[in-house]
Amino acid sequence: MTAEVSRGGLVLPSYERPRGAHPPLDFSGYRSTALRHPQQPLVLLPQRLTEVTGPLLGNDLITPSDSDLTTQHAGEPQGQRIILTGRVLDSGGRPVPDTLIEIWQTNAAGRYRHAREHHPAPLDPNFTGIGRAMTDAGGNYRFVTIQPGAYPWGNHHNAWRPAHIHFSLFGRAFTQRLVTQMYFPGDPLQPIDPIFNSVPDPKARERMVAQFDIDLTQPEWALGYRWDIVLRGPGATVFESEVDDQ
Amino acid sequence: MTEGLTPSQTVGPFFAMRLPWPDGPFVVPEDTPGAITIVGRMYDGAGNVIPDGLVETWQADPAGRFAHPDDPRGPAAGYRGFRGFGRCPTAVDGSFRIITLKPGPLPADGAGAAEAPHLDVSVFCRGLLDRVVTRLYFPDEQAANEADPVLASIDEARRPTLIATAEPADLADPAGPGTVLRFDIRLQGDGETVFFDV
Numbered sequence: 001m002t003a004e005v006s007r008g009g010l011v012l013p014s015y016e017r018p019r020g021a022h023p024p025l026d027f028s029g030y031r032s033t034a035l036r037h038p039q040q041p042l043v044l045l046p047q048r049l050t051e052v053t054g055p056l057l058g059n060d061l062i063t064p065s066d067s068d069l070t071t072q073h074a075g076e077p078q079g080q081r082i083i084l085t086g087r088v089l090d091s092g093g094r095p096v097p098d099t100l101i102e103i104w105q106t107n108a109a110g111r112y113r114h115a116r117e118h119h120p121a122p123l124d125p126n127f128t129g130i131g132r133a134m135t136d137a138g139g140n141y142r143f144v145t146i147q148p149g150a151y152p153w154g155n156h157h158n159a160w161r162p163a164h165i166h167f168s169l170f171g172r173a174f175t176q177r178l179v180t181q182m183y184f185p186g187d188p189l190q191p192i193d194p195i196f197n198s199v200p201d202p203k204a205r206e207r208m209v210a211q212f213d214i215d216l217t218q219p220e221w222a223l224g225y226r227w228d229i230v231l232r233g234p235g236a237t238v239f240e241s242e243v244d245d246q
Numbered sequence: 247m248t249e250g251l252t253p254s255q256t257v258g259p260f261f262a263m264r265l266p267w268p269d270g271p272f273v274v275p276e277d278t279p280g281a282i283t284i285v286g287r288m289y290d291g292a293g294n295v296i297p298d299g300l301v302e303t304w305q306a307d308p309a310g311r312f313a314h315p316d317d318p319r320g321p322a323a324g325y326r327g328f329r330g331f332g333r334c335p336t337a338v339d340g341s342f343r344i345i346t347l348k349p350g351p352l353p354a355d356g357a358g359a360a361e362a363p364h365l366d367v368s369v370f371c372r373g374l375l376d377r378v379v380t381r382l383y384f385p386d387e388q389a390a391n392e393a394d395p396v397l398a399s400i401d402e403a404r405r406p407t408l409i410a411t412a413e414p415a416d417l418a419d420p421a422g423p424g425t426v427l428r429f430d431i432r433l434q435g436d437g438e439t440v441f442f443d444v
Contacts, residue, residue, distance in 0.1 A: 008353025013316055017443065021251040023375035030256075036433050038441050043400055045379070045442035050350050050366045053314035054304060055331035061267075091250050104264035114260045130264040166258065168265060172314065174304050174366055175444055181255040186277050199253040199281030204265035207252050227269065230250045
């Protein structure tokens, strides 16, 4: 049952506030946060019509090759082919259907196809590294892609990002918008990566790591990984401070 | 602590591979009668422009309705091509623009109470580990802004960071866009934009 609150005569859903799940905006280990985090405290915004609605971007944005990053060019890309699938859920356990997922990643050599990318690893003419998919009625999504590589970055001496895939999700409401990164199990770079470790709770960090799945793995073809994504669900409580004084 | 949520991570420097799309800044087609242009720049705490940021906007239509099942009133008729959603990456000079229609006011609690016309704005960039959220209000809505429950909750000295300013009309180009509003976003320091916990 969705928690609801009445606003202006309309009964609206409410969404829990993600206390403690996300990284702090000021995190010294990731140097680029220094001049880019607000110093004033965030102001509590009651969830009103603009916040509990959101863009429901649809299938008109999607073509079949968008979810198979290995078939976007004339030839096959280099690297380990992987199947990546999972469910988008809210924290109440309900599937989030018909929602747009956008991904971007490096190629197998750890190189992004981007003008400002200077890592001297080869580009792959058969791999762009971008994808889109919609969840189905059960919140399921599926991509076929290439295992991305680790790459160096300038944050500190000998800094390397663990392999990851960037994910962007809308959910069904402005409150549910999420941009995150999916990591791979057993990567030795995770324990020393400031961005991964910016998430304060170790259990929450693990929720960014996909699981290898032999049943999803297809013989003679591709390794399977499973990763569920959990967006904010129904709020348990409407706080006194969120109710208008009338 | 919320159990089970997937944590946020930064968009990093290379989101422009995927997230922008050609008509992303157009909440409505540019030739829509009454279309307005919102321009702005994104700045860091040293006053430098942020050339690798992303701005997203979400708003009601001019009648104050949303095309969404959780607005039980549904969208108003007559705003063909209106998406409610805009997305624009910042350019090398930190600039972005959104072409849209001015939203209508929204019902708030209490007889006759209303939220002033506004856009919700999400801001992403390398160096932001989670999006930050702000609101854009309109300079020609002084009375509605004064009655707005969200603006009222903010320190008066910081309220102007949420109110766009009218740009002078470009007399050299009478056929150019109609109303142009400026909404700069300062992530840190002097004039820091008010950001919300949603």
